[in-house]
Amino acid sequence: MATSSYSLLHSSLGSSLTHKRKHFHQNPKLPTGRRPTVILCTSSTLDPSPSSNNTPPVTKQRRAADENIRDEARRQNSASAANTFSAKYVPFNAGPDSREWYSLDEIVYRSRCGGLLDVQHDMEALKKFDGAYWRDLFDSRVGKTTWPYGSGVWSKKEWVLPEIDSDDIVSAFEGNSNLFWAERFGKQFLGMNDLWVKHCGISHTGSFKDLGMTVLVSQVNRLRKMKQPVVGVGCASTGDTSAALSAYCASAGIPSIVFLPVNKISMAQLVQPIANGAFVLSIDTDFDGCMKLIREVTAELPIYLANSLNSLRLEGQKTAAIEILQQFNWEVPDWVIVPGGNLGNIYAFYKGFKMCQELGLVDRIPRLVCAQAANANPLYLYYKSGWEDFKPVKANSTFASAIQIGDPVSIDRAVYALKNSNGIVEEATEEELMDAMAQADSTGMFICPHTGVALTALNKLRNSGVIGPMDRTVVVSTAHGLKFTQSKIDYHSKAIPDMACRFANPPVQVKAEFGAVMDVLKNFLGNRVPK
Numbered sequence: 370m371a372t373s374s375y376s377l378l379h380s381s382l383g384s385s386l387t388h389k390r391k392h393f394h395q396n397p398k399l400p401t402g403r404r405p406t407v408i409l410c411t412s413s414t415l416d417p418s419p420s421s422n423n424t425p426p427v428t429k430q431r432r433a434a435d436e437n438i439r440d441e442a443r444r445q446n447s448a449s450a451a452n453t454f455s456a457k458y459v460p461f462n463a464g465p466d467s468r469e470w471y472s473l474d475e476i477v478y479r480s481r482c483g484g485l486l487d488v489q490h491d492m493e494a495l496k497k498f499d500g501a502y503w504r505d506l507f508d509s510r511v512g513k514t515t516w517p518y519g520s521g522v523w524s525k526k527e528w529v530l531p532e533i534d535s536d537d538i539v540s541a542f543e544g545n546s547n548l549f550w551a552e553r554f555g556k557q558f559l560g561m562n563d564l565w566v567k568h569c570g571i572s573h574t575g576s577f578k579d580l581g582m583t584v585l586v587s588q589v590n591r592l593r594k595m596k597q598p599v600v601g602v603g604c605a606s607t608g609d610t611s612a613a614l615s616a617y618c619a620s621a622g623i624p625s626i627v628f629l630p631v632n633k634i635s636m637a638q639l640v641q642p643i644a645n646g647a648f649v650l651s652i653d654t655d656f657d658g659c660m661k662l663i664r665e666v667t668a669e670l671p672i673y674l675a676n677s678l679n680s681l682r683l684e685g686q687k688t689a690a691i692e693i694l695q696q697f698n699w700e701v702p703d704w705v706i707v708p709g710g711n712l713g714n715i716y717a718f719y720k721g722f723k724m725c726q727e728l729g730l731v732d733r734i735p736r737l738v739c740a741q742a743a744n745a746n747p748l749y750l751y752y753k754s755g756w757e758d759f760k761p762v763k764a765n766s767t768f769a770s771a772i773q774i775g776d777p778v779s780i781d782r783a784v785y786a787l788k789n790s791n792g793i794v795e796e797a798t799e800e801e802l803m804d805a806m807a808q809a810d811s812t813g814m815f816i817c818p819h820t821g822v823a824l825t826a827l828n829k830l831r832n833s834g835v836i837g838p839m840d841r842t843v844v845v846s847t848a849h850g851l852k853f854t855q856s857k858i859d860y861h862s863k864a865i866p867d868m869a870c871r872f873a874n875p876p877v878q879v880k881a882e883f884g885a886v887m888d889v890l891k892n893f894l895g896n897r898v899p900k
């Protein structure tokens with residue numbers, strides 16, 4: 370973090386910080402008496418740079434031994450003034466005349482006419498603070514253990530679920546994921562020098578779903594404390610949503626119920642909800658069939674729906690976009706490429722970028738690319754038709770199994786995001802995505818097949834010259850490669866029918882004899898061994 374940010378924050382707090390007090394961080398531009406009072410930081414979230422020697426040092430004090438970080442947040446909150454930020458559900462992309470809205474404490478997933486919902490923040494209240502203020506605030510919270518701001522999601526709490534009590538939050542300190550400079554992959558395969566991979570899969574349950582699930586399960590926790598009739602939380606899943614749901618529910622002691630398409634998710638993904646104690650239904654259908662069933666079931670039973678049809682999820686997922694800007698020191702990349710299935714995430718990225726622009730943290734947004742597997746490509750076909758004709762498809766089997774989705778619930782959100790970001794949709798065949806994954810792995814990554822889909826899209830856009838060699842480009846890696854080891858094993862053992870597996874690197878079988886080992890090594894090293 371830049372020293373100037375620390376200095377600014379510190380000087381705005383003054384020199385009277387003590388461990389036991391809360392600190393109100395206010396916009397100096399606001400007229401006195403009209404300042405929103407919100408607790409945004411505590412002495413323990415602010416740790417001024419030792420190099421800023423004209424600012425008095427903050428005394429660091431430990432919590433009392435019998436107090437944990439949640440207790441500490443509770444004590445500080447109980448003495449705080451009320452928060453002035455708020456959010457509500459509104460129909461997605463409603464016209465200016467729409468008066469329909471719902472409290473986030475209501476259990477509602479669809480608008481009156483059956484359309485999608487969106488979480489709308491009170492932007493006027495947020496705008497009372499300028500972009501520099503928000504940048505500094507968010508920067509000041511990175512990497513701390515202060516509850517709940519140590520989470521990459523909850524470090525943006527005012528923009529996510531402003532009204533939730535920190536005490537109700539269920540978090541694994543998700544987010545703050547690595548933005549990896551893909552130096553060798555960029556140079557070697559694409560002639561690029563500013564290529565980045567946002568590793569959202571290096572996360573608590575191994576996918577970006579954690580970002581949304583912390584928000585959804587926290588809200589359920591709140592609803593249950595308010596005695597709302599929620600007996601459990603349920604989802605349909607291709608593996609990652611169920612893993613995240615079951616982990617966060619288990620952590621809060623809330624029952625979770627997951628509908629999985631039989632034989633269509635990886636073993637590593639299947640074992641996650643089982644291990645976390647979810648009620649797992651393995652159903653003889655595909656994801657779209659499971660999605661239909663969970664929607665019917667949640668309409669009948671007091672089971673809260675955890676799929677991204679529920680717009681709360683996207684509030685958490687959008688923080689990955691904000692985090693990317695933050696990691697680039699609030700410079701905007703040219704392109705962000707996101708693999709798409711049920712299509713909530715592409716909209717979440719758009720929303721995160723757009724909020725940063727509207728609230729003055731940045732002055733533009735990147736162009737978005739949504740990448741689909743050719744075997745499950747309804748958005749791609751729609752895009753290619755010039756947005757004329759959307760038809761759900763029967764999704765065929767793909768190594769990118771988590772995006773084997775033919776009837777995405779967030780199709781309207783995705784189209785909106787792409788149209789408003791001058792976006793593009795690309796697709797990847799099975800061979801293309803597996804080759805891209807193998808190439809990326811050969812440069813030191815260990816990505817999932819969905820990231821292979823996104824890298825294929827990048828490759829195509831580089832080859833056609835749409836993405837230039839100097840363009841700063843971020844590929845969103847959505848899950849951990851360790852969840853998809855079987856696909857890598859199949860590829861590297863050249864066991865995939867009709868696939869050349871050009872970059873396979875199978876192990877060499879050799880006898881346990883010095884001579885035999887030397888022979889294969891000399892053969893491998895060739896003339897790299899001095900004679």
Ligand SMILES: Cc1ncc(COP(=O)(O)O)c(C=O)c1O
Nearest residue numbers: 709710711712713714771847848
């Ligand atoms: C690993 C992975 N990548 C990409 C996606 C696509 O995200 P979305 O459904 O939000 O389009 C999913 C889930 O759908 C996923 O699990």
Ligand SMILES: N[C@@H](CCOP(=O)(O)O)C(=O)O
Nearest residue numbers: 606607608609610676677711
């Ligand atoms: N890939 C997802 C599919 C469901 O997506 P969701 O974001 O709508 O929950 C999964 O892992 O289940």
